[in-house]
Amino acid sequence: MHKAVRDLLSKMDRNDVTIPLIATEAGVTPSTIYRRWGDLQELLADVAVERLRPDAPPKDTGSARTDLEQWAEQYADEMASGPGRAMIRDVLSSVGADTRNAGKCCGYTREQLQVIADRARDRGEVFPDVEAVIDEVVAPIMYRILFDQAPPTSAKVLSLVERMLPARRAT
Amino acid sequence: MHKAVRDLLSKMDRNDVTIPLIATEAGVTPSTIYRRWGDLQELLADVAVERLRPDAPPKDTGSARTDLEQWAEQYADEMASGPGRAMIRDVLSSVGADTRNAGKCCGYTREQLQVIADRARDRGEVFPDVEAVIDEVVAPIMYRILFDQAPPTSAKVLSLVERMLPARRAT
DNA sequence: AACTAAAAGCAAATTATTTGCTTTAGTGAC
DNA sequence: GTCACTAAAGCAAATAATTTGCTTTTAGTT
Numbered sequence: 001m002h003k004a005v006r007d008l009l010s011k012m013d014r015n016d017v018t019i020p021l022i023a024t025e026a027g028v029t030p031s032t033i034y035r036r037w038g039d040l041q042e043l044l045a046d047v048a049v050e051r052l053r054p055d056a057p058p059k060d061t062g063s064a065r066t067d068l069e070q071w072a073e074q075y076a077d078e079m080a081s082g083p084g085r086a087m088i089r090d091v092l093s094s095v096g097a098d099t100r101n102a103g104k105c106c107g108y109t110r111e112q113l114q115v116i117a118d119r120a121r122d123r124g125e126v127f128p129d130v131e132a133v134i135d136e137v138v139a140p141i142m143y144r145i146l147f148d149q150a151p152p153t154s155a156k157v158l159s160l161v162e163r164m165l166p167a168r169r170a171t
Numbered sequence: 172m173h174k175a176v177r178d179l180l181s182k183m184d185r186n187d188v189t190i191p192l193i194a195t196e197a198g199v200t201p202s203t204i205y206r207r208w209g210d211l212q213e214l215l216a217d218v219a220v221e222r223l224r225p226d227a228p229p230k231d232t233g234s235a236r237t238d239l240e241q242w243a244e245q246y247a248d249e250m251a252s253g254p255g256r257a258m259i260r261d262v263l264s265s266v267g268a269d270t271r272n273a274g275k276c277c278g279y280t281r282e283q284l285q286v287i288a289d290r291a292r293d294r295g296e297v298f299p300d301v302e303a304v305i306d307e308v309v310a311p312i313m314y315r316i317l318f319d320q321a322p323p324t325s326a327k328v329l330s331l332v333e334r335m336l337p338a339r340r341a342t
Numbered sequence: 343a344a345c346t347a348a349a350a351g352c353a354a355a356t357t358a359t360t361t362g363c364t365t366t367a368g369t370g371a372c
Numbered sequence: 373g374t375c376a377c378t379a380a381a382g383c384a385a386a387t388a389a390t391t392t393g394c395t396t397t398t399a400g401t402t
Contacts, residue, residue: 147274
């Protein structure tokens, strides 16, 4: 079912996919989908959460600073892209008891940052608390993407990272 | 029309309001609404943006620090409440060309913060740039509300504010 | 008053959603 | 292996929402 949705989303406008369409694509009857998910919103949210799950830990670039820089830039790019924004919207739009969907995404981010933080500790580097990174790097990026006309530039993302970390030693 | 939607939202579950219902409440035919707004999402977004517009400038409490503290606490409370969260969701869910809706909300916030900043300047106080306040206070609050299980506590909000401002002099 | 353009009404056609009932597929007991 | 039993899926009819073409009203202009 998830595959059918992904296929359709890649082929057509997000506003044109309907449950009967997905059912046909998946070779299934619509009522099956209605009974399992309730409505399109929930199904799309489900698919979006899956697609937002990182498929690999952040790249190890040798230092916490560059790890975080690269991770943050990639995160910002992915989330600010058309598909990225659509997925975030889908996740946030699923109603009712489900703060769980959005919570999962936040959880993925925490896990990724924790990997970077653990590596930093293992190297003996100082590194801020993951929650602080969420407040000072992740949150501003996401806020700009969701509410602002222009997504954060690469320079902006880097400046957020710099603010988190101890001053760079002169080369 | 907006009034009809507000009345219905106060009476019943958000997931049970439909366009035909709103049309009846407003004494209007459904096709009128479909033609003007396209779908329920857009109409709800429209109403939500209106309700999110502040009805007064931030209270003048005598100092930039307390102005910002009080504003931030009220902002966090309103946005984290059930209705607040629903309105944010409605605003973010409106699709298509409309980053405009979310942009308006961001604009309201900017205006409010600018009032506080201008007052601070008039008093001769130092005060950070509004964009920095958005990054370091507003964004973390909103991120926690949208993605985290628990909304930010009052203490958390205050600590975000403190970080923005020059150290408080000992009394 | 007559003309015009935009908005609203109306109703038929289409499409999506819900629901009761039937069928199928999978699981464990014997 | 076969027989119940359960959970999920199919099917189809009923209901509800959405779209659309066309007519009517409304408000503004001459």
